Amino acid sequence: MKSITRQKPLEEVIQQVRSFDQIYILGCGTCATMTKTGGRDQVIKMKESLEGLDKTVTGWAVIPIACDEMTEVAMKENERPIRNAGCVLVMACALGVHRVSSYTRNPVIPALDTLFIGLEEKPGLFKEVCAQCGQCVIGETAGICPVTECNKGLLNGPCGGTNEGKCEVDKNKDCAWTLIYRKLKAQGRLNLMRKYQPPKNYQMVPRPKAARISIGEENRE
Amino acid sequence: MTVSKFKEALNSGKFVVTSELGPPKGTNLDQMMHHIELLKYRVDALNLTDHQSSVMRFPSLGGCLAVKERGGEAVLQMTCRDRNRLALQADLMFAHSRGINNVLCLTGDAVVVGDHKGAKGVFDLDSVQLLRLIRQMEAGKDMAGNDLDGAVSFCAGACCTPEASPIEPQLIKFEKKVEAGAEFFQTQAIYDLEKFAKFMEYARQFPVKILAGIVLLTSAGMAKFLNANIPGITVPQDLIDELANAGRGRGLAKGIEIAGRMIAALKKDSVCDGVHIMAIGKEEVVPEILAKAGL
Ligand code: SF4
Ligand code: SF4
Secondary structure (H helix, E strand, O other): OOEEEOOOOOOHEEEHHOOEEEEEEEEOOOOOHHHHOOOOOHHHHHHHHHHHHOOOOEEEEEEEEOOOOOOOHHHHHHHHHHHHHEEEEOOOHHHHHHHHHHHOOOEEOOOOOEEEEEEEOOOOOOEEEEEOOOOOOOOOOOOOOOOHHHHOOOOOOOOOOOOEOOOOOOOOOOOOOHHHHHHHHOOOOHHHHOOOOOOOOOHHOOOOOOOOOOOOHHHHO | OOOOOOHHHHOOOEEEEEEEOOOOOOOOOHHHHHHHHHHHHOOOOEEEOOOHHOOOOOOOHHHHHHHHHOOOOEEEEOOOOOOHHHHHHHHHHHHOOOOEEEEEEEEOOOOOHHHOOOOOOOOOOHHHHHHHHHHHHHHOOOOOOOOOOOOOEEEEEEEEEEOOOOOHHHHHHHHHHHHHOEEEEEEEEEEOOOHHHHHHHHHOOOOOOOEEEEOOOOOOOHHHHHHHHHOOOOHHHHHHHHHHHOOOOOOOHHHHHHHHHHHHHHHHHHOEEEEEOOOOOOHHHHHHHHHEEEE
């Protein structure tokens, strides 16, 4: 999984850290490095920006995988400079921010906006591939997600607005259902498109979502 | 049980004519009422648009009631864009209770093409699911499977685009709509009668009535605009030329003539079961179109 993030505007970050003179910065070596939002270079740049505003950066680190439980170990190693700071500025996706906040008493401030989970389609172009709807249908739609890729989230085929394979909403964007059609046809599975897809159960969507996944009795709480 | 006069017309074997009216933006209903009066006995049903092109307007349901109150036959257009499954069911029950017996099930245009671009598009159901929902409510159950104290009954239809490209996914969806219970189809505007006849060959395999969409052309410029902007509409060059050659100020008259001519041709050869006339803001000329078509 790749979390696609974007740096918040610097003014917004400054606004959020305004009451702290000492700041510790944490980046992430995985998704945020790939999207160039929280890798080493961006962390150093953030450090310089904050120092330019007369803030003291008590230290920084780029944790290999900020959302991982190993984050705790990495933070222990940097316990002193983290404790010396008024807040921890986290340059990772929201998962990393959550992880970090569970291992420190300091206020934790995200420097990034988490946009979606997706893939890098070509260098610098990230595309959402899943909206985590809880009822995956892509086994019947040739691996293309109509919930995420169709503007209307249609489940039973294209709307009448599609034109030459493009979406009615954005002529630069491929119509998800034309893509699904072409791929199913190439796979010789066009019959799947004839199958009625019932309405979605949006009970799967409301927040908060949580799932208990069986990992064997002995590991249960 | 109330009967749908429109359904009776569809089943009578006669060439059915419906016309579309767009409710006003605001509460001044004078013009809509005028058009209803003008057309209510000239066509088999009047079809009221539902925030067409995602532009907020007086509701289709309100327009349909006005038609009904004046003795006409109304077709409720219902898009999935603005209402979730509860609201759709509520509106269907209300429509039924007030003698509106026909409904056209549409996905609806995207929100961003309209005039409330920041709105939340709902699309809780799609047009196929809406058709199924209607059949389920007719069987006395709501969508959750609960009993209804009093069912609904509708002559339900949907749209299709015979000139879309690629066409096959549209045809698959057409068949899904038939299976879901669509009894009639209104097509997107057609201009190429040969292509349309081909589509009809295909559509005739199914036990549904097809009304060809007739969009009134008012000028060569408008025809070009349709070609450039509306998916699934192709106005052939000879019609564009005909409009361009009509002379200054004669575009509308020429468009009326073209529409009348097409309707007459479709009727003469019994190509389809009828037509659905979309005059888009020029509803007052619909009687002229009908006269030109010999209807
Ligand atoms: S259908 Fe789409 S949004 Fe839902 S789980 Fe599958 S990929 Fe994700
Ligand atoms: S054109 Fe295709 S992708 Fe766009 S809304 Fe319609 S079906 Fe969905």
